[in-house]
Amino acid sequence: MSDEGKRRWKGPPKNDKGSSGRRMGERKIIAYNAKDESSKRWIERQLSDPYVQRAKADDFRARAAYKLIEIDEKTGVLKGATRVVDLGSAPGGWLQVCLRRGVKEIVGIDLLPVDPIPGAHIVQGDINDPDDVAAMMEGLSGPPDLVLSDMAANTTGHKQTDSLRTAALAEMALWFAGEHLAPGGNFCSKVFQGGATPDMMNQLKQMFRTVKHVKPPASRAGSPELFVVAQGFRGKPE
Template sequence: MSEDEKRRWKGPPKNEKASSGRRMSERKIIAYNAKDESSKRWIERQLSDPYVQRAKADNYRARAAYKLLEIDEKTRILSGAKRVVDLGSAPGGWLQVCLRRGTKEIVGIDLLPIDPVPGAHFVQGDVNEPEDVEAMMKGLSGPPDLVLSDMAANTTGHKQTDSLRTAALAEMALYFASEHLAPGGSFCSKVFQGGATPDMLKQMKSMFKTVKHIKPPASRAGSPELFVVAQGFKAKS
């Protein structure tokens, strides 16, 4: 993390309290104009979220950038990762983090388009489509040291269904990692409450030297998301 980021990490500037009342009124006006109650709650949460403000100040595209930064603080998965794959890249915050941390080559894929991230090779496509994956991997000179996945299914409101759908995406990401990771590489994927499924956890423990679950502070307290981090990929025999 840069010195500027560290300074901002300590909290808002000193004059922020003086203007908090004015900003609170602005938030209420913006939220009042929302189309429905759900939109209103989302807007209010975004406008009052300190991580959203930090993302703007640090020029990150999304607050999710801090999830990866905090995961890296605990695991150092970005240390020495010269070639990285980011599955589910939109809007590009994790691509930015990796590049700022010294990644030399990074590629990403998502069903959604993103604005170009200088230094990153992005393909709008489906990780299940071999042609899309091939187009993405052309941006790397060799096997990746790290595979990241922040993929999550659109929520339905039914916790068990949402958890199963996100677990399927995590398993998809793990399969990709098993096919492409360089020996000694690392894997990080979003999972939902309860962590990786027993089968997935068993598979990861056979594939990597260490496996752990992390809930970074940037992950909202009420969110069911966790991240599973596996390090020390064992070369296939």
Template sequence: MSETEKRRWKGPDKTKRGSGRRMGERKVTAYNAKSESSKKWIERQLSDPYVQKAKRDGYRARAAYKLLEIHEQTGILKPGQRVVDLGCAPGGWLQVVLKHKPKELVGIDLLAIEPVVGAHVIEGDIMNPDDVAAMMKGLSGPPDLVLSDMAANTTGHRQTDHLRTATLADMALDFAEEHLVKGGAFCSKVFQGGATADMQERLKRMFKTVKHIKPPASRAGSPELFVVAMGYRG
């Protein structure tokens, strides 16, 4: 993921966006990195084909290809939809949705985001009703699709990281349950074994079909998965 994407919505704290680095700064950057892990992450970014492809294709983040690949497997994006993108910074998923000609598109993130033409984006917190209300003003009716690529800051402890990400996935599902139109769809990042047992049970009650997907753009060593649920029962 890009530096901006790495610092995207991770929880209740706001983080300043980092500046990008040019390819020619590779050696200097590596030597000035604060830790060995930072060096490895920078080197991986510089050699990541999805990062390079995102630059060529004009996407703000490599994560755009995760949504594209999820759509290829599920057909989740359809023209004329009202779409909500939770944790939308830096805007890669917004760009993908716009290519599929939604009727309306809104997003929210704790981080400031550069405007995306065609999307109504709010810098705010999904847990703040006023922020949510400000975002929902961009829709003329209930959403047909709720997306969430929210993830917590990783600690290196897999169980802790899983629980923190699961909490965000539950928040996204709560939002979908409150706002989604009958027949609508939901897609959220989860970790490790997928949705928790409680969340999986909720999904099965709420939707006609539920599946887990690990898109090719998700790094092989990453524990992330995405749950896709379609046919909201209302």
């Protein structure tokens, strides 16, 4: 995965020797309060989110499982799928959905570790690393007939930057699909804001019979995410 797809840049600021202890202490208190307030808002949102409650009741690892369920109900992207690749599979909610909907062979890859799921072959690795991809594809008996991607870069708060980073990951997922997808197969990937970029849309229309954007109800109203669903793989463009 590109640097955009890798999560976390963190490091404590160095001590400013020119600052008094009092002023440094004030900065620490402000930072702590800001973090505490952000955590409080996140907890409140989780407690009031009906999808979070449903995920617990249905034993899904994440509320994101319902995004794929709703996408499938609208498009039938999982219909007939027997071999599936899930890119950016942590924490495993989409893997669970595929297995519960009858997928026989399902593999996943993520930079983050994913707890084992019976019936799924999961690799902690990078889709830009051929060895990691080969290790993942060992879990399939043939080419996948569905490639899923819920990959997204960590948000920065700057909408254009976040959109560009996620667009790069979506294009990476499409490249993977072009290399591995079986004829007639389907593709579903997260994109941001206006949807797939014009270049990506042009490629999708050449490679698939139908292409559409979906905003599943489980995607939070304030989130800029959309999903592009392409069905009927015709092959890579010349």
